[in-house]
Amino acid sequence: MNARLGAIALRIAQAVPVLFGVVVISFLLTRALPGDPAAQFAGVMATPESIEQTRVKLGLDKSMPEQFATYVVQLAQGDLGQSVSTGRQVTEDLADRLPASLELTLTALLFSCAIAIPLGVLAATRPGSLIDQLCRLLVTAGVSLPTFFTGIVLIYVFYYLAGIAPSPLGRLDFAYLEPEHVTGFFLIDAAIAGDWETWFGALKQLVLPAVTLGLFTLAPIARMTRAAMLSALSADYIRTARAAGLGTTKVLYGYAFRNALLPVVTTLGMVFSFSLGANVLVEKVFAWPGIGSYAVEALVVSDYAAVQGFVLAMALLFVTLNLIIDLTYSVIDPRFGTAAK
Amino acid sequence: MLSISDLQVAFKTRRGEVDAVKGISFELAKGERLGIVGESGSGKSVTSYALMRILDAGGRIKAGEAIYGGVDLKRASETAMRDIRGREISMIFQNPRAALNPIRKVGHQIEDVLIQHGQAIRSDARKKAIAALKAVKINNASARYEAYPFELSGGMCQRIVIAIALACDPKLLIADEPTTGLDITTQKAVMDLVDELVKARGMSSILITHDLGLASQYCDRIVVMKDGLIVEAGNPIEIFTNPKHPYTNKLVDATPRRGATIRSLLPEEERKPLAARQMGDTPLLEIKGLEKTYHGKSGPVRAVKGISFTVKAGESLGLVGESGCGKSTTSSMIVRLLDVSGGEILYRGEDIGKMPALAFARNPLRSKIQMVFQDATDSLNPRHTARQSIAEPLKRLKGMHGEALNARIEELAALTGLPEHLLDRFPHQLSGGQKARVGIARAIAPDPDLLILDEPTAALDVSIQAVVLNLLADLRAKLNMSYIFVSHDLNVVRLLCDSVVVMKDGEIVEAGSVEAVMDNPTNPYTRALIAAAPHAPDRKSAA
Numbered sequence: 001m002n003a004r005l006g007a008i009a010l011r012i013a014q015a016v017p018v019l020f021g022v023v024v025i026s027f028l029l030t031r032a033l034p035g036d037p038a039a040q041f042a043g044v045m046a047t048p049e050s051i052e053q054t055r056v057k058l059g060l061d062k063s064m065p066e067q068f069a070t071y072v073v074q075l076a077q078g079d080l081g082q083s084v085s086t087g088r089q090v091t092e093d094l095a096d097r098l099p100a101s102l103e104l105t106l107t108a109l110l111f112s113c114a115i116a117i118p119l120g121v122l123a124a125t126r127p128g129s130l131i132d133q134l135c136r137l138l139v140t141a142g143v144s145l146p147t148f149f150t151g152i153v154l155i156y157v158f159y160y161l162a163g164i165a166p167s168p169l170g171r172l173d174f175a176y177l178e179p180e181h182v183t184g185f186f187l188i189d190a191a192i193a194g195d196w197e198t199w200f201g202a203l204k205q206l207v208l209p210a211v212t213l214g215l216f217t218l219a220p221i222a223r224m225t226r227a228a229m230l231s232a233l234s235a236d237y238i239r240t241a242r243a244a245g246l247g248t249t250k251v252l253y254g255y256a257f258r259n260a261l262l263p264v265v266t267t268l269g270m271v272f273s274f275s276l277g278a279n280v281l282v283e284k285v286f287a288w289p290g291i292g293s294y295a296v297e298a299l300v301v302s303d304y305a306a307v308q309g310f311v312l313a314m315a316l317l318f319v320t321l322n323l324i325i326d327l328t329y330s331v332i333d334p335r336f337g338t339a340a341k
Numbered sequence: 342m343l344s345i346s347d348l349q350v351a352f353k354t355r356r357g358e359v360d361a362v363k364g365i366s367f368e369l370a371k372g373e374r375l376g377i378v379g380e381s382g383s384g385k386s387v388t389s390y391a392l393m394r395i396l397d398a399g400g401r402i403k404a405g406e407a408i409y410g411g412v413d414l415k416r417a418s419e420t421a422m423r424d425i426r427g428r429e430i431s432m433i434f435q436n437p438r439a440a441l442n443p444i445r446k447v448g449h450q451i452e453d454v455l456i457q458h459g460q461a462i463r464s465d466a467r468k469k470a471i472a473a474l475k476a477v478k479i480n481n482a483s484a485r486y487e488a489y490p491f492e493l494s495g496g497m498c499q500r501i502v503i504a505i506a507l508a509c510d511p512k513l514l515i516a517d518e519p520t521t522g523l524d525i526t527t528q529k530a531v532m533d534l535v536d537e538l539v540k541a542r543g544m545s546s547i548l549i550t551h552d553l554g555l556a557s558q559y560c561d562r563i564v565v566m567k568d569g570l571i572v573e574a575g576n577p578i579e580i581f582t583n584p585k586h587p588y589t590n591k592l593v594d595a596t597p598r599r600g601a602t603i604r605s606l607l608p609e610e611e612r613k614p615l616a617a618r619q620m621g622d623t624p625l626l627e628i629k630g631l632e633k634t635y636h637g638k639s640g641p642v643r644a645v646k647g648i649s650f651t652v653k654a655g656e657s658l659g660l661v662g663e664s665g666c667g668k669s670t671t672s673s674m675i676v677r678l679l680d681v682s683g684g685e686i687l688y689r690g691e692d693i694g695k696m697p698a699l700a701f702a703r704n705p706l707r708s709k710i711q712m713v714f715q716d717a718t719d720s721l722n723p724r725h726t727a728r729q730s731i732a733e734p735l736k737r738l739k740g741m742h743g744e745a746l747n748a749r750i751e752e753l754a755a756l757t758g759l760p761e762h763l764l765d766r767f768p769h770q771l772s773g774g775q776k777a778r779v780g781i782a783r784a785i786a787p788d789p790d791l792l793i794l795d796e797p798t799a800a801l802d803v804s805i806q807a808v809v810l811n812l813l814a815d816l817r818a819k820l821n822m823s824y825i826f827v828s829h830d831l832n833v834v835r836l837l838c839d840s841v842v843v844m845k846d847g848e849i850v851e852a853g854s855v856e857a858v859m860d861n862p863t864n865p866y867t868r869a870l871i872a873a874a875p876h877a878p879d880r881k882s883a884a
Contacts, residue, residue, distance in 0.1 A: 127398070234397075236439040242395045243434075244454045244505055245427030254453070255442050262444075333444055334489045 004336055011326050015319050022315035027071055030308045031064065037084075037302045058304075071308075080312070081305030085298060090309035093294065098313060099184025100171055101290035104282070105275050107187075107206055108213035109268070116218045117264065120225025121257065124233060135222055142219030147278055151212040151285040158208060166204050168286045176201040209286040216278060217271045224267040228260035235259070262333055269325035273318055342545055343369040343392075343513065348405035350384070350391045350569075361387040363569035364405060369513070369545050374536075376548045376556030376577075378592070379566035380802035381773075385549045388566075389515045393432060394422050409513070428458045431506035433535075435518035437499035441490040447501045448474070448486030451508055458509045473508045474501075478534060495664075496527035500534070507538060514539055515547045520555070524663035525829050529873035532559055551802060553596045554877035557581060565589050581878040595807035597832035598877040603814050606807035606836070616818040620839075621654030625689065625823050626675070626791060632683035633670050633847075644670045646847040647684060652791070657817065657824035659834035659855070661870070662844035669795065671844070672827050676712045676793045677701040688791075708738040708787030715796045717776035721768040727754075727779045728764040731786055738787040753782040756819070758812060774805035781812065785820060792817075793825045798833065810837055831874050835859050843867050 038055035039046065046054070055061050059070060074081065080090035123135035158165035166173055171186055176198045179189035186202035232238065233256050241251045280292035291310060298306035330336035350362040362384040369375050379385040390396045392407055392414060407414040409430065412421070426432075434440040442450055451470040455461035461469045467486070474482035477500045490498055499519060506514060516535060520528035536559055539546045550556050556563050557577035564574040565588065573586040584590040595606050604612045633645040645667040652658045662668045673679040675686055677698050686694035693706060701707055711734075714720035721730055731750050735741040741749060754761055757778040768776055777797060784792055794813070798806040814837060817824055828834050834841055834855070841858045843851040843866065851864040862868045 236434060236436060237442040239395060240432075240434060240440045240502065240505065241442070241453075243393055243426055243432040244457070245423045245425070246453055246457050247423060250453065250457070255445070259442070259444060334446075335443065335491050 004330060004334070007336055008327065008330050011330075012323065015323055018319055019316070022312065022319070023072065023075065024068075026308050026311040026315065027068055029311060030304050031067075033299075033302055033304075033307070037304055040084075040302050075312075080309040083298065083303055083306040083309075085301050085303045085306065090305050093306065094291065094309055094313050095184065097289055097291045097294045100288060101276065101279055101283070101292060103171075103185045103187065104206065104209055104213065104288060104290060105272065105279060107210040108275065109217060109272060111210055111214035112218040112221055112271075113268070115214075116222035117225050120222045120264075121229050121252075121260075123222075123226045124229030125252065127230070132226075135226060139219045139223050142215050142217075142222075145215070146281070147212055147216050148281045148285050150215055151209065151282055154208050154212055155285070165208050166201075168205075168208060170287050170289055171205055172198070172202055173205065209282050209288055212285070213275060213279065213282050217275050220267055220271055221264065225260065225264050228263040229256060232256040232260040258332065262329065265325060265328050265332065269321060272321055276314065276317065342371045343407070343409050345388075345392075345407045346405055348388065348391065348407055349403040350387050350396065351401060351403040352397075353399040353401075360403070361400070361569055362391065365564075365566070365569070365571045366405075367564055367571065367574065369547065371512075371545055372543055373562065374539065374546045374548065374560045376550065376560030376563040377566060378550060378553050378556045378563055380551055380592075380804060382568070383566040384569040385566050386517050389432065389517055389547065389549055392515070393426055393430060394419075395426070424458070427454050427506070427511065428509045429511055430513045430515065431509075431511040432515045432517060433499070433502050433506050433519050435521040437502045437519075437523075438490055438493075438495055440502050441498055443490055445489070446486065447488055447490060447493070450501070451505055454505055454508050460509050470508075473504045476507065476538070477501075477504045479504070494527075495523050496531060499523065499527075499531050503531075503535060503538070507542075510542065511544065513545045513547070515549065517549045518551070519548075520550075525831070526663060526869055526873045528555075535559075552875060553580075553592055553803070554598060554875035557877055558875050565592065578878055591804055595803045596877050597803075597806075597830070597836055599832075601832075601836065603810055603836045607811055615814060618818045619655050619821060623654055624651045624687075625654040625656070626652040626825075627687040627690075628671075628675070628684070629687065630684035631671065631674060631681060631686065631694070633667070633674060633679070634682045644847055645674070645682075648842075648844070648847075648849045649684075650842050650849065650852055652823050652825060654790070655817075655821060655823055656840065657826060657838045659838035659841040660825055660827045660844065661829065661831060661834055661841055663829055663870075665846075666844040667847040668827050668844050672712070672793050672795055672825060675825065676710055677704075677707075678712075708734070709789050710791045710793070711784040711787065711789040712793045712795065713780050713784045713797045716800055717773060717780045717797075718768060718800070720780060721776060723768050726765050726767055727759070727771065727775075727782075730768075730779055731764075731782045734783060734786045749786070753786055756785070756816065757782040772805075773801050774808060777801060777805070777809050778812070781809075781816070785816060785822070788820075789822060791823045791825070793827065795827045796829070799828075799830075806833075813837065831859065831871055843870065 038051050038058060038060055042051045042054040059067060078091065082088070083090050083093055086093055119135050119138065123132040126132055155168050159168060172178060179186060179193050179195055179198055182189050182192055187199060187206070190199035190202055238251060238256055241255050279290060280296060282288065283290040283293045291313070295307065295310040298310065346366045347364045348362055348366070349360065349364050351358045351360050365388065367375070377385045377388065387396070387400070391402050394414065402415050409425070412425065417425070441447065448467065448470045451473050452461065452466040455466055455469050471482045471486055474485055479485050479497070479500055493501070514535070519535065520531055523531060532555070548556055548560055557580070560577060562574065563577055563580050564571050565580065565586070566572065567588050573580065573584065573589045580589060581593055584593050591608050594608060597606065604615060628651070629649050630647045631645055631649070632647050635642045635644055648671065650658070660668045660671065670679065674681050674694070677693060677696070680698045681694045684694065685692045688706060688710065696704060728750055731753055732746055735746055735749055750764065751761060754764055759775060759778040759782060763771060763775060771779065780797070798809050801809060810833065813824070816822065824837070826834060826838055838855050840854050841852065842849055843858065843864065845866050851858055851862060851867045858867060859871060862871055
């Protein structure tokens with residue numbers, strides 16, 4: 001038991017150097033971008049003198065270590081610098097846009113888990129059956145259809161043809177007022193404010209992009225659930241449980257499913273990571289004001305501070321996420337941190 | 342109590358239906374202990390799964406009847422079967438650690454069964470589960486209740502499996518190879534425990550095993566199965582002294598036992614006299630104060646604590662002990678796959694222990710010391726044909742290629758009795774015995790003086806084991822090799838070795854000639870080991 005607690009503490013401690021590495025890399029990466037940001041920001045009408053002025057203003061005339069030191073000091077104060085393209089503090093921009101992306105990604109994951117896990121379990125318990133074939137079809141479709149394509153098809157069918165979906169333009173139709181900012185998640189904020197009309201408005205906007213992204217993330221989860229369930233069901237301890245006369249439900253959910261969850265949790269973490277990246281296309285198609293489209297725009301104009309802020313925020317998210325996954329793992333698996341695992 | 346007539350079990354496979362059990366009949370009386378003995382593929386385990394109706398997907402009872410206490414097990418509903426399993430008929434399995442849910446406390450696993458069969462309710466389940474643990478003689482049962490399977494030893498896990506099986510007081514216990522993979526003393530402890538519990542509760546039992554000796558010791562009656570059919574049935578003494586079916590005869594012969602010689606394991610017509618061996622007086626290998634310390638998380642672990650012994654040229658030495666005694670660590674160090682922590686390994690007077698294990702592959706002595714590994718399947722590259730596997734050491738150590746290489750491979754195949762047309766097959770297309778031959782051919786390919794055999798027959802059926810042991814005996818005479826035979830099976834060591842070293846907790850507790858150690862053991866541990874080995878009735882004395 002102590003070994004397990006120790007392993008958990010060690011796992012948390014391991015996150016610290018990773019975070020430092022992330023800070024260094026995000027700094028170096030943005031410096032490696034092509035193009036002269038000073039020239040970019042001085043504008044098209046700039047003279048060499050004004051470019052030089054901008055350079056000094058941005059602190060780009062200093063040596064790299066000096067720049068890095070300034071960066072770290074600012075970072076410690078929670079200052080990510082100013083985005084030159086939006087003219088706002090990067091922290092403000094991120095605070096606006098990160099919740100939008102997270103809301104979309106989390107809803108999509110919730111949706112795909114709600115479908116993929118039961119589907120995988122059913123497919124594994126009835127191999128070769130109709131539901132197994134359906135699972136196979138969905139998995140193939142999910143991996144082979146790019147998100148921008150499914151997104152456009154969904155818009156065409158549900159918005160253009162059927163007319164049940166709202167126009168795919170952002171998080172909330174202009175008929176509604178944004179709920180008061182608490183978490184940045186519209187669904188949660190609206191619920192806190194008790195404004196159910198806005199809640200439904202936000203939900204309607206969310207459904208299509210979330211389904212689009214969900215269809216994409218469904219495939220690996222369903223496939224992993226099916227495979228993990230199949231291998232758990234053929235394990236010796238399932239035979240023991242059956243020979244002891246345990247009921248089907250107990251065997252299936254109490255024994256097989258809990259063991260099958262381990263690889264599924266790992267997959268979930270990976271899927272979450274790459275769906276944050278895959279977001280960009282979905283955000284573009286649905287005009288979703290998320291962090292992905294923000295980063296792409298910033299990258300195009302060499303907006304140092306914004307790109308740095310984005311990379312840092314994403315990396316932080318990844319590290320936290322992996323930490324959560326590992327901690328979840330340690331809850332499910334008693335062998336965590338011992339020689340057996 | 343249980344009556345089976347003309348039971349047939351078939352499995353659907355891609356190549357159509359395959360009959361695993363082809364019509365067997367037997368009866369089991371109340372309180373009777375039946376043994377079903379057979380080699381792999383005989384259908385003995387499938388029979389028991391069919392009785393419990395827990396066959397894998399695709400398997401079904403094709404014909405015949407199985408009546409237990411008036412209930413037709415073939416036609417009973419799934420709900421009725423669920424009440425019978427665990428409550429009336431229970432089962433224990435081989436590989437106990439895998440037979441337990443790895444992420445559930447063992448106490449809870451017992452509770453699950455108690456609650457399922459209405460033997461306990463939530464509030465008293467814990468108390469009853471602890472009582473079930475005590476019933477299988479687990480010390481400190483309330484602490485063990487909280488343990489997970491990975492925290493327990495194999496023998497302890499098997500006790501838990503037994504506790505689960507017996508928690509609801511069933512009338513019939515089916516034990517499917519319950520001691521495979523357990524140490525010999527643990528095997529005895531587990532079998533004695535099962536036997537005691539079965540007798541005390543007036544239960545019937547079916548012991549499914551490949552070990553005729555084990556069955557004869559713990560069963561009142563034995564049926565011998567081969568290829569899905571019962572070839573012979575009778576009481577153990579009859580089976581051993583007067584086997585009627587040729588297959589039973591072969592099986593009885595192949596079972597290593599006291600008084601047997603290596604040739605007597607083979608069928609009579611194949612018993613050629615053993616070729617004489619040359620035994621030199623010069624030591625081939627001297628081990629002096631050999632030590633190995635691992636640095637674990639919780640401090641250093643001394644796996645081998647300064648042991649010394651000598652192997653003379655042409656001599657075969659048995660290295661005996663139970664898991665964790667350091668015998669595998671010792672053999673890995675001698676074969677130079679593992680660095681030593683202290684002491685000397687003198688090969689013809691040269692200390693090879695000083696050379697780092699990593700560099701030893703380029704040492705000319707590499708070809709002189711070779712090893713045959715425990716699991717013939719896992720130790721062969723699945724993507725290499727038998728020919729490629731045998732060629733590897735010849736190419737690397739002898740620089741052979743082309744015609745010479747092929748000629749040598751065919752010579753080795755002939756030496757190890759591997760038919761030439763099998764050389765181009767992959768491991769999965771070979772039987773266990775054939776894979777063992779490939780492993781041996783690969784080991785003797787570079788012409789070694791010393792062969793380390795790490796339980797080379799542990800995973801083989803007894804009749805195959807008999808053939809492989811005889812092959813090894815022939816090869817050492819023909820090629821003038823010395824063996825270090827690592828094993829936990831004293832009966833096998835007795836057959837093949839001249840001297841024996843018994844290890845326990847990294848130390849040598851007894852050493853000497855096989856006769857001296859086996860017939861007059863002085864150390865209590867050696868005595869316990871010898872006593873724990875199953876005693877098959879002696880064929881000649883009883884006849």
